[in-house]
Amino acid sequence: MPPTAGPQDGPAVALDTVHKRYGAVQAVDGVSLTVPRGEFFGLLGPNGAGKTTLVEIMEGQRRADSGAVTVLGHSPWPRNPALLARIGVQTQSSAFFVRLTAREHLRTVAALYRVDDTAAESALASVGLTEHGGTRVDDLSGGQRQRLAIASALVHQPELIFLDEPTAALDPQARRTLWQVLRDLKGEGRTIVYTTHHLDEAEELCDRVAILVGGRVVALDSPGRLIEQGSxxxxxxxxxxxxxxxxxxxxxxxxxxxxxxxxxxxxxxxxxxxxxxxxxxxxxxxxxxxxAGLEDVYLQLTGAPEDHRSQG
Ligand SMILES: Nc1ncnc2c1ncn2[C@@H]1O[C@H](COP(=O)(O)OP(=O)(O)OP(=O)(O)O)[C@@H](O)[C@H]1O
Missing domain, CATH: 3.30.70.980 (YebC, transcriptional regulation domain)
Structure with a gap:
């Protein structure tokens, strides 16, 4: 079932001057951005830049201290069950039912979302895992598990998908396979908010990227335009x-x-x-x-340490 939302329904995500502080740490410091529906949006930034906090605010897992947050036309906080059914979340530490097969795992996830087994089967197919459906989760390779994590976020056909470093720890071939899965998701009209440290990947996949530093957006544009305006x-x-x-x-x-x-x-x-x-x-x-590539722009904006550049 393709996503049904039309452009008249407004952007997938709209943030206006969002702040979040943990004690002395200002994790998110006045972020405003809009992600139109159907966009593949990348969130980049060094460790501690505030990416996870920002994504958790969009997902409704954390409450912003101030600012306006709208996801698919609704406030994600307090948690909104109607909204949860429309978003998919894949995290780096996705939980699996490891003793089940990939197919059984997805059927269980489908049941939790109150969708039927056909949905599990199509999620399995959409990440190219149909032939491994009968393999136990703990016998899958790292790349296959990553794909299963994405499939778990897709079972209920969400309009908006949050992906947190889905290609971390994959070999180059498995990464390329996963890129195609992600392109196909975008091809289906879904909106993707994508956190990654792989700049080549962001350059290849994302329509636009925001670069966060110290909780602030320091750049927001298509990779091509950022490179053009950069070094x-x-x-x-x-x-x-x-x-x-x-x-x-x-x-x-x-x-x-x-x-x-x-x-x-x-x-x-x-x-x-x-x-x-x-x-x-x-x-x-x-x-x-x-x-120059996106990596050069990124290093300029996030501050490449001079001693890194002069090392052999
Ligand atoms: N629950 C928390 N309590 C206190 N401080 C936190 C908490 N979560 C995050 N922080 C701090 O907030 C800042 C932003 O962290 P966040 O995890 O959002 O960054 P990130 O960009 O996702 O980093 P990474 O790339 O390492 O995942 C960091 O300084 C972090 O130490």
């Missing part, structure tokens, strides 16, 4: 065997030069002339260029 720096990676760090630092136009594995990494705003200089000094064989 125009280009990185050149030159095999370290052919160019030493001191020489690299002396090339006019090089802002930073660092050693990364067996490459010297040159950061520059003037890639053309630095490339020409590298060509004259070391030749261009094996030289790679890397333009």
């Amino acid at each position: 125009p720096t280009t990185r050149l990676l030159v095999p370290a065997a052919r160019l030493d760090l001191e020489t690299a630092r002396g090339i006019p136009g090089v802002e930073h030069a660092t050693l990364d594995g067996d490459s010297v990494v040159l950061e520059t705003l003037d890639a053309g002339s630095v490339l020409a200089a590298v060509d004259a000094l070391a030749g261009l064989r094996g030289v790679r260029t890397r333009t």
